[in-house]
Amino acid sequence: MKKLLYLLIISAQINLSAQNIIKGRVEDHEGIPLTGANVYIQGSYEGTISDTAGFFVLDYKAGDSDILVVSYIGFETYKEKLAQNQDQIFRKIILHENARLEEVVITAGMFEAGEKSRAVLLNPIEIATTASSNGDVFGALSFFPGVQKQGESGEIIVRGGDASESKTYMDGMLVSSPYSSTMPDLPARGRFSPFMFNGVMFSTGGYSAEYGQALSSVLELKTPGLFDESLTSVGIMNVGASLGHTERNSRSAYSTEINYNNLYPYFLMAKHELDWIKVPQSLGANFYYRVKTGKTGFLKTDIVYNNSSSKLDYSNFESTINKIGLKNQNLFIKSNYSQELGDNWMIKAGIAGNVDSDKKELDLDKLSENLFTLHSRFGIAGFINKSLTFKTGGEVYMLSYKFKYSDFENNESYPMEVQDLLYSGYLEGDIKMTKNIALRVGGRAEHTTYTSESKVSPRVSMAYKTRDKSQFSFAWGKYYQQAQPEYLKYTSDLTFENAEHFILNYQIVSENRVFRAETYYKTYNNLITYDPGVYEEFENISNTGDGYAKGIDLFWKDSETFKNMNYWISYSFVDSKRKYKNYPYAVTPEFVARHNLSLVLKYWIETIQTQACLTYNYTSGRPYNNPNLPDYMSDKTKSIHDLSGNLSYITNIFGYFTVVHLSVSNIFGLDKIYSYRYSSVPDDQGIYHASPIKSMMQRSIILGVFISIK
Amino acid sequence: MKTMSLILALAVTGTLAWSQPNFEAAMGSALADFGKAQSLEDMKTSAARFERIAAAEPEEWLPGYYSSMIYCLLAFKTMDVKEKQNYIDLAQKQIDAALKITDKESELHTMQGMIYQAVIGLDPMNNGALYSGKASGCFGLARKLDPKNPRPVYLEGLSVLNTPEQFGGGKTAALPLLEKAAGLFKNFEPKSEIYPNWGKEDCEKQLLACKPE
Numbered sequence: 001m002k003k004l005l006y007l008l009i010i011s012a013q014i015n016l017s018a019q020n021i022i023k024g025r026v027e028d029h030e031g032i033p034l035t036g037a038n039v040y041i042q043g044s045y046e047g048t049i050s051d052t053a054g055f056f057v058l059d060y061k062a063g064d065s066d067i068l069v070v071s072y073i074g075f076e077t078y079k080e081k082l083a084q085n086q087d088q089i090f091r092k093i094i095l096h097e098n099a100r101l102e103e104v105v106i107t108a109g110m111f112e113a114g115e116k117s118r119a120v121l122l123n124p125i126e127i128a129t130t131a132s133s134n135g136d137v138f139g140a141l142s143f144f145p146g147v148q149k150q151g152e153s154g155e156i157i158v159r160g161g162d163a164s165e166s167k168t169y170m171d172g173m174l175v176s177s178p179y180s181s182t183m184p185d186l187p188a189r190g191r192f193s194p195f196m197f198n199g200v201m202f203s204t205g206g207y208s209a210e211y212g213q214a215l216s217s218v219l220e221l222k223t224p225g226l227f228d229e230s231l232t233s234v235g236i237m238n239v240g241a242s243l244g245h246t247e248r249n250s251r252s253a254y255s256t257e258i259n260y261n262n263l264y265p266y267f268l269m270a271k272h273e274l275d276w277i278k279v280p281q282s283l284g285a286n287f288y289y290r291v292k293t294g295k296t297g298f299l300k301t302d303i304v305y306n307n308s309s310s311k312l313d314y315s316n317f318e319s320t321i322n323k324i325g326l327k328n329q330n331l332f333i334k335s336n337y338s339q340e341l342g343d344n345w346m347i348k349a350g351i352a353g354n355v356d357s358d359k360k361e362l363d364l365d366k367l368s369e370n371l372f373t374l375h376s377r378f379g380i381a382g383f384i385n386k387s388l389t390f391k392t393g394g395e396v397y398m399l400s401y402k403f404k405y406s407d408f409e410n411n412e413s414y415p416m417e418v419q420d421l422l423y424s425g426y427l428e429g430d431i432k433m434t435k436n437i438a439l440r441v442g443g444r445a446e447h448t449t450y451t452s453e454s455k456v457s458p459r460v461s462m463a464y465k466t467r468d469k470s471q472f473s474f475a476w477g478k479y480y481q482q483a484q485p486e487y488l489k490y491t492s493d494l495t496f497e498n499a500e501h502f503i504l505n506y507q508i509v510s511e512n513r514v515f516r517a518e519t520y521y522k523t524y525n526n527l528i529t530y531d532p533g534v535y536e537e538f539e540n541i542s543n544t545g546d547g548y549a550k551g552i553d554l555f556w557k558d559s560e561t562f563k564n565m566n567y568w569i570s571y572s573f574v575d576s577k578r579k580y581k582n583y584p585y586a587v588t589p590e591f592v593a594r595h596n597l598s599l600v601l602k603y604w605i606e607t608i609q610t611q612a613c614l615t616y617n618y619t620s621g622r623p624y625n626n627p628n629l630p631d632y633m634s635d636k637t638k639s640i641h642d643l644s645g646n647l648s649y650i651t652n653i654f655g656y657f658t659v660v661h662l663s664v665s666n667i668f669g670l671d672k673i674y675s676y677r678y679s680s681v682p683d684d685q686g687i688y689h690a691s692p693i694k695s696m697m698q699r700s701i702i703l704g705v706f707i708s709i710k
Numbered sequence: 711m712k713t714m715s716l717i718l719a720l721a722v723t724g725t726l727a728w729s730q731p732n733f734e735a736a737m738g739s740a741l742a743d744f745g746k747a748q749s750l751e752d753m754k755t756s757a758a759r760f761e762r763i764a765a766a767e768p769e770e771w772l773p774g775y776y777s778s779m780i781y782c783l784l785a786f787k788t789m790d791v792k793e794k795q796n797y798i799d800l801a802q803k804q805i806d807a808a809l810k811i812t813d814k815e816s817e818l819h820t821m822q823g824m825i826y827q828a829v830i831g832l833d834p835m836n837n838g839a840l841y842s843g844k845a846s847g848c849f850g851l852a853r854k855l856d857p858k859n860p861r862p863v864y865l866e867g868l869s870v871l872n873t874p875e876q877f878g879g880g881k882t883a884a885l886p887l888l889e890k891a892a893g894l895f896k897n898f899e900p901k902s903e904i905y906p907n908w909g910k911e912d913c914e915k916q917l918l919a920c921k922p923e
Binding site: 655 | 754
């Protein structure tokens with residue numbers, strides 16, 4: 001206390017103290033002078049800036065505990081405690097660059113896009129306007145390297161892993177049913193509009209210990225904070241309509257939207273081979289609310305509801321069922337809270353519930369599937385110092401799956417269910433070893449009650465910056481995933497499927513160009529195997545499968561070379577074999593195409609205020625099992641080409657900002673055969689007959705008008 | 711103990727008030743100097759000065775506002791893309807800090823909108839769509855927080871004026887906004903000498919240019 005009083009008395013003498021002068025020069029670590037650096041005494045108004053040669057002269061009233069501050073944007077602030085009786089030495093002040101664009105960041109397997117990240121690879125608007133994706137997030141992801149879209153299901157296949165190996169999160173919360181529910185062989189879409197997000201993190205492997213229960217990939221969709229502006233939006237399309245309103249206040253904001261889709265006009269215009277009894281239609285309602293609490297607290301709540309139905313006549317196809325009816329209801333509710341605790345700590349908490357109810361009519365039989373998941377998580381991030389940060393947290397994931405098959409003929413029903421609770425915890429540290437080397441070490445522990453199993457998965461990744469804009473990254477990790485409910489409903493005597501990833505990545509990023517090359521090797525173990533059952537779908541389900549996937553992914557994006565044009569090219573090669581499901585031995589699975597090439601080209605036509613986008617996609621043939629051949633899975637489909645385009649014309653209607661959008665998929669109407677389905681019994685000559693699984697629509701056209709009213 | 715800390719607190723404030731030139735006076739003199747600024751160098755000096763006052767006064771949003779404004783003006787004035795980006799970063803850093811002090815101040819949201827406009831200027835093709843929405847959102851919020859503040863209306867009018875007619879911009883579309891802003895400017899009284907009070911003459915000039923002959 002005495003000391004403090006003494007200090008006070010001393011500081012009260014500031015005015016009486018003598019003038020003092022500090023002279024010096026501000027430069028960076030290479031000796032290049034920094035012009036305009038702010039030079040001053042901490043807490044005082046007086047100061048100066050460095051001149052064009054970096055020189056400064058600071059004239060100040062000397063105090064007892066003066067601290068000299070030199071600050072310059074993009075550089076770390078320099079602070080120096082000055083001795084009471086300053087000598088007149090000339091100071092050479094060297095500022096060190098802030099770790100920013102030049103920072104070494106771990107990038108193996110990782111694609112990140114957002115408003116703030118400078119090395120933007122893709123932003124959500126680019127995703128939404130990618131032709132042939134028709135505004136579907138997953139559709140747009142298929143233009144990323146390592147990703148292949150499964151035409152018949154609409155789901156994404158990442159690096160030789162099947163669709164169930166990819167998990168989707170929204171702000172860290174699991175979305176257990178990210179795809180819309182559809183008829184067999186008809187592509188599903190993502191349930192969420194890309195306009196809901198302002199950032200995307202997509203990892204095709206080697207991801208952090210924060211994520212678990214995914215063998216192949218993690219897609220993290222990031223929703224915005226307080227929405228930008230208050231407006232009302234109206235959309236009218238040939239497939240539906242939407243109406244939304246957003247209200248922004250200084251500390252809170254909400255946005256709400258209702259949408260109705262009916263594919264009747266779409267099927268009227270497109271050439272197709274479908275015999276609808278009831279054309280797909282859906283009704284959706286969304287509500288998003290954000291509020292700031294206190295100084296740093298932030299709460300986000302999102303509610304997304306969707307209801308869809310359709311009925312199809314299948315009698316023309318190689319199928320035992322003639323008519324399939326489908327009704328689906330899906331509700332996703334999530335809430336996230338984050339708050340800073342002091343300068344160095346941050347807490348995050350979230351809870352998300354997802355209810356998905358699927359009711360199918362198979363001629364007179366009925367099949368119902370109800371999935372309810374509840375995910376809650378809590379995490380802490382700490383910034384120990386400039387070179388060490390860590391994350392830790394825990395999650396509880398509850399799953400309730402109810403399945404019921406009602407046989408009309410025998411008037412019997414077969415209910416089955418799975419109730420699982422999965423606990424997990426993670427700890428991960430990010431260490432900056434030197435300016436050029438970053439290391440991330442972490443682990444994740446998981447325990448499930450249904451199959452009563454516990455596993456620990458270690459993860460390590462590192463990055464080494466070779467030059468200003470280029471770096472190598474490496475990632476290794478073990479990944480575990482609980483078997484799908486469709487198997488768990490028959491038995492709890494299963495263990496986690498697992499995969500091990502090795503990834504090596506090289507990338508060179510400048511402001512407007514990105515080149516990445518990545519090679520990987522994945523091994524799979526404990527994959528689910530079964531025998532096709534006589535009475536039940538699967539028999540003898542066990543974890544005796546294994547496999548591998550290896551390949552190389554290339555990506556090039558350029559928005560600099562040609563004026564008003566930006567384009568990107570992805571190429572992926574994958575070599576994968578696995579023994580799983582009912583495969584008699586290890587073969588390349590039916591969903592894997594060895595070569596994938598895609599090109600996205602966007603051009604802004606200034607004279608007519610129109611953005612044009614062309615996409616081309618090539619997928620090499622996929623294997624399929626032809627029972628007429630001696631070897632399993634030894635036949636191959638023809639390769640698939642797709643050229644799609646869209647135009648967005650920007651104009652105004654009654655003074656309101658308007659976008660008129662036309663999009664055409666598969667412009668040339670080329671046949672796309674994804675696989676073949678064979679009859680289960682041969683004919684008199686012993687030949688099995690096949691019907692192709694192909695794109696049901698040759699060419700599709702979407703036309704829409706979107707108006708923003710302020 | 712309580713009285714002791716109270717005495718201490720008083721002593722500290724007393725000391726500060728005595729040892730530092732008065733905040734209002736410092737702001738007044740910094741503003742006066744900025745008014746005399748001729749060159750880009752003068753502007754940089756002014757911006758740095760406000761930055762220092764902001765650093766010394768963590769509870770006051772005005773110094774951060776002015777330094778942000780000057781950096782933003784510098785971003786508009788300079789042609790070099792890298793330098794532009796640098797000024798935008800500086801302006802954004804200052805406004806971020808000021809918005810942490812209060813997020814209910816209409817002027818601060820107006821300034822944030824102006825920075826977003828500078829971001830559009832950086833790369834109109836890629837930033838245009840996203841940041842024009844953000845800017846207009848800021849002006850909308852600024853108007854909501856203080857319906858009497860002429861500056862967000864003026865800046866919005868200016869941005870409409872600079873938008874091509876095919877996009878719903880142009881003179882005719884900007885006219886009602888600029889007229890409204892001019893009316894608000896007429897009745898505007900700043901809270902004190904050091905509060906924002908700029909844009910009136912420019913607004914009138916633009917209005918004159920917009921009016922049909």
